[in-house]
Every structure is written in C-alpha cells, then in structure tokens.
Amino acid sequence: xxxxxxxxxxxxxxxxxxxxxxxxxxxxxxxxxxxxxxxxxxxxxxxxxxxxxxxxxxxxxxxxxxxxxxxxxxxxxxxxxxxxxxxxxxxxxxxxxxxxx
Ligand code: HEC
Numbered sequence: 013x014x015x016x017x018x019x020x021x022x023x024x025x026x027x028x029x030x031x032x033x034x035x036x037x038x039x040x041x042x043x044x045x046x047x048x049x050x051x052x053x054x055x056x057x058x059x060x061x062x063x064x065x066x067x068x069x070x071x072x073x074x075x076x077x078x079x080x081x082x083x084x085x086x087x088x089x090x091x092x093x094x095x096x097x098x099x100x101x102x103x104x105x106x107x108x109x110x111x112x113x
Contacts, residue, residue, distance in 0.1 A: 042106035045099055049107075065112025068104035075100045 046063075053063045063071065077083035078092035095103070 042102035064110035071104040
C-alpha cells in the first residue's frame with residue numbers, strides 16, 4: 013500500500029517535471045523560428061508589415077495558401093515551402109502572443 017502511494021507520487025512528480033520544460037522548449041523553438049520571419053516582418057518593416065498579434069489559425073492558413081499557390085506571392089510561396097506544418101504552428105503560436113502595435 014505504502015509502496016504504491018510512493019510510486020504514484022513519483023509518477024506525478026516526474027510527469028509535472030517533464031511538462032514544464034517541454035512547453036518552454038516549444039516556446040523557444042517558436043521564437044527562434046519566428047526570428048527569421050522578423051527580418052522582413054519586423055516592427056519597422058514598411059513593405060510587409062509585422063505579424064505580431066496575427067491569430068495563429070490565420071497565419072497557418074495563409075502559409076498553407078502560399079505553399080499551395082492558392083494565394084499569389086512574390087516570395088512567400090517559396091519561403092513557406094521551407095517549413096513543416098508543425099514549425100508553422102509554433103511560429104503562429106509565437107506571433108499570436110505578441111502585442112500588435
Ligand atoms: C525575405 C523577406 C520575407 C521573409 C523572410 C518572410 N516573409 Fe512573409 N512576406 C514577405 C512578402 C514580400 C509578403 C507579401 C507576399 C509576397 O509577395 O510574397 C509576405 C507576406 C506574408 C504573410 C501575409 C501577410 C498578410 O498581412 O496577409 C504572412 C502570414 C507571412 N508573410 C508570414 C511569414 C512567416 C511566418 C515568415 C517566417 C517563416 C515569413 N513570412 C518570412 C516577405 C518575407
């Protein structure tokens with residue numbers, strides 16, 4: 013009985029310990045990936061505009077449309093092909109959490 017309780021506690025402890033670093037790591041990956049977008053979509057980018065505050069779904073859909081060619085582009089159609097759906101999701105997550113200026 014006592015042994016089982018200890019095992020459960022240990023499982024809960026390990027579980028919570030793993031959950032935190034994993035999500036923090038995702039946030040870092042998203043930010044790092046987004047850094048290459050900010051070159052052109054930074055706050056001072058006059059030609060393209062910032063992506064800050066863009067809803068995640070909108071960014072993901074737009075990237076999908078660029079990839080498929082459904083949305084015409086001068087260079088985003090090429091660029092979007094360099095990212096997996098999972099990476100685009102992390103990027104979208106990041107930008108959706110930035111304050112729109
Ligand atoms: C080399 C410059 C450049 C980089 C880097 C770049 N973009 Fe773009 N982006 C553009 C341009 C230019 C457009 C306008 C469409 C076109 O002509 O390709 C655009 C348009 C967009 C749009 C549509 C904006 C709107 O208001 O509808 C989204 C979304 C977008 N980019 C996402 C991204 C993401 C995500 C990244 C990083 C993975 C990224 N872009 C990196 C140049 C860039």
